[in-house]
Amino acid sequence: QKEVEQDPGPLSVPEGAIVSLNCTYSNSAFQYFMWYRQYSRKGPELLMYTYSSGNKEDGRFTAQVDKSSKYISLFIRDSQPSDSATYLCAIADTGNQFYFGTGTSLTVIP
Amino acid sequence: GAVVSQHPSRVICKSGTSVKIECRSLDFQATTMFWYRQFPKQSLMLMATSNEGSKATYEQGVEKDKFLINHASLTLSTLTVTSAHPEDSSFYICSAIVGDSYGYTFGSGTRLTVV
Numbered sequence: 169q170k171e172v173e174q175d176p177g178p179l180s181v182p183e184g185a186i187v188s189l190n191c192t193y194s195n196s197a198f199q200y201f202m203w204y205r206q207y208s209r210k211g212p213e214l215l216m217y218t219y220s221s222g223n224k225e226d227g228r229f230t231a232q233v234d235k236s237s238k239y240i241s242l243f244i245r246d247s248q249p250s251d252s253a254t255y256l257c258a259i260a261d262t263g264n265q266f267y268f269g270t271g272t273s274l275t276v277i278p
Numbered sequence: 279g280a281v282v283s284q285h286p287s288r289v290i291c292k293s294g295t296s297v298k299i300e301c302r303s304l305d306f307q308a309t310t311m312f313w314y315r316q317f318p319k320q321s322l323m324l325m326a327t328s329n330e331g332s333k334a335t336y337e338q339g340v341e342k343d344k345f346l347i348n349h350a351s352l353t354l355s356t357l358t359v360t361s362a363h364p365e366d367s368s369f370y371i372c373s374a375i376v377g378d379s380y381g382y383t384f385g386s387g388t389r390l391t392v393v
């Protein structure tokens with residue numbers, strides 16, 4: 169079983185839609201949860217970081233963590249064409265070992 | 279914000295030659311940097327952890343003699359792919375942790391094509 173599972177998509181939505189991206193993980197010892205956005209041929213950039221269950225909001229982005237279900241989500245409200253990218257979830261343990269999902273490819277259609 | 283500069287962004291080389299990729303931390307010191315490779319539609323895979331002034335720590339299955347890592351200063355780590363072969367063609371990305379925050383800062387990546 170992989171440490172992190174993420175649906176690769178692709179996901180295509182109309183502009184203005186709410187996007188939901190999800191990952192599941194296997195090890196309850198994981199404590200740090202991140203979402204990265206990666207544009208084509210570029211390195212990933214950190215979007216959201218959280219370490220507790222619940223929601224964390226930053227503008228149009230909301231990260232949600234459910235430790236009891238080992239499930240994390242990223243919601244994008246009022247999606248824009250500029251949000252078209254691959255979104256990677258990443259999870260880390262206290263030993264600074266990171267595990268990445270495979271990424272979900274998102275296209276927002278104008 | 280903290281920036282990690284990586285270059286070249288893309289390189290094409292002949293089979294059997296060596297290629298060096300540089301990763302620099304701008305405006306901050308990075309005692310530890312990480313090197314990843316990413317195949318199309320796959321996740322980032324950690325290759326090695328680069329520590330300033332000491333030998334790199336390689337992940338299982340990564341050939342240390344093929345992927346030479348040198349972290350000679352607090353702002354520069356290099357990855358040299360020696361005797362490159364077409365199967366080494368991939369997207370290589372470096373990253374560094376900035377201060378105490380979780381979430382790495384990544385370089386922009388290097389697209390290596392071996393022909």
